[in-house]
Amino acid sequence: MPVEMKVLMNHIYEYQKGVRRMVLFTFNQKYEPAVVDRMRRLQLPFLLQPVGNGCLNLYFGRRECLDAVRMIVDKPLSRLTPEEDFILGAMLGYDLCAQCERYCERKCRRGHCGAAGA
Known part of the structure; x- marks a missing residue:
């Protein structure tokens, strides 16, 4: 399993245990199918946003948090x-x-x- 996917699995574990209410995970877009499949199989609400340079930001967590992210993060994080x-x-x-x-x-x-x- 690639290191990026191990990091994602740790984030998912922390979310499911209640350590976090929302997670931001940046990863190489080549893992997008596996990431989306994992989120859907676990029935975790998520949002994907392109970063550039072949990377994506994955936000997942509570729906109300993701709704706020959709309103706030409508441009690159640096802006x-x-x-x-x-x-x-x-x-x-x-x-x-x-x-x-x-x-x-x-x-x-x-x-x-x-x-x-x-």
């Missing part, structure tokens, strides 16, 4: 606004403090740094 990036990271269960730091950094890069009140 998300700082707010969209923050929301997606929080939905994926990334460390909240790290997401806050990333958000502030991205906002400042765009020239929107605000002075903090005392």
Whole structure:
């Protein structure tokens, strides 16, 4: 079994055990038939989006999360606004403090740094 598929299986295990409510997995498009087959056989809600360079993003998890992803991620991830990036990271269960730091950094890069009140 290719390493990418082993990683996917670990993500699926974590989702099924309740460790995650949503997963983002980037993989080589040559595995698309196997990935789609696995998602359908396990009856897991999923969304595929092309990344470019022969890769796809697979989002899977709770339907309400996937509905939000459909609304937020309508462009390449690198073009998300700082707010969209923050929301997606929080939905994926990334460390909240790290997401806050990333958000502030991205906002400042765009020239929107605000002075903090005392």
